[in-house]
Amino acid sequence: DTGVSQDPRHKITKRGQNVTFRCDPISEHNRLYWYRQTLGQGPEFLTYFQNEAQLEKSRLLSDRFSAERPKGSFSTLEIQRTEQGDSAMYLCASSSTGEVEKLFFGSGTQLSVL
Amino acid sequence: AQSVTQLDSHVSVSEGTPVLLRCNYSSSYSPSLFWYVQHPNKGLQLLLKYTSAATLVKGINGFEAEFKKSETSFHLTKPSAHMSDAAEYFCVVSDRSGNNRKLIWGLGTSLAVNP
Numbered sequence: 635d636t637g638v639s640q641d642p643r644h645k646i647t648k649r650g651q652n653v654t655f656r657c658d659p660i661s662e663h664n665r666l667y668w669y670r671q672t673l674g675q676g677p678e679f680l681t682y683f684q685n686e687a688q689l690e691k692s693r694l695l696s697d698r699f700s701a702e703r704p705k706g707s708f709s710t711l712e713i714q715r716t717e718q719g720d721s722a723m724y725l726c727a728s729s730s731t732g733e734v735e736k737l738f739f740g741s742g743t744q745l746s747v748l
Numbered sequence: 749a750q751s752v753t754q755l756d757s758h759v760s761v762s763e764g765t766p767v768l769l770r771c772n773y774s775s776s777y778s779p780s781l782f783w784y785v786q787h788p789n790k791g792l793q794l795l796l797k798y799t800s801a802a803t804l805v806k807g808i809n810g811f812e813a814e815f816k817k818s819e820t821s822f823h824l825t826k827p828s829a830h831m832s833d834a835a836e837y838f839c840v841v842s843d844r845s846g847n848n849r850k851l852i853w854g855l856g857t858s859l860a861v862n863p
Contacts, residue, residue, distance in 0.1 A: 638791065674757075676838050676853030677792070690850070725792070735780055735799075735842050735851065739791035 638740035659728030754854035767826040771839030780842035
């Protein structure tokens, strides 16, 4: 499968724990995006990378959230001291420089904070 | 600032009948507009996009959308609904403010197709 893959598909955690999600983009894509989606809402932009550089972060991304893309390939999104309000679907997408607006999405990681 | 409004949160049609999902946008620039589809337990998929070429855009699975600047609309249509079209549909506008492009998403329209 050469699409965007995310791991894990589901994560259940207790409030206060740290969680980390991984995203593997399409290999030739140099842009990688993280979005969050809650039930009945459209995806909300969190952050994006061009290669290894994190170029933009949303105000939604509090200090407890950090994203990395150390080698310009896969990316991780870590949430520290999780809160119940963090429960959502976390979506990763990638695109090429030549067609930045055509995003290819992974299936997402569903986070449930108890 | 750019914004997008999907006028219906839920649409229900019978199989074989036409589909119309409505979207209005607000933009200070010439926008790029998109429709994405999200099937249950699957990733979002691009259906079609408008980027200032032909105003009638054809997408995958028989869907098409028409850009109407005078009405600031980008409605999604399909002549004949299929059961497999049941999904969530998102209208999206590209934000060209600043140096970075960012997609502005509508809240989505849930399409149900009845047999």
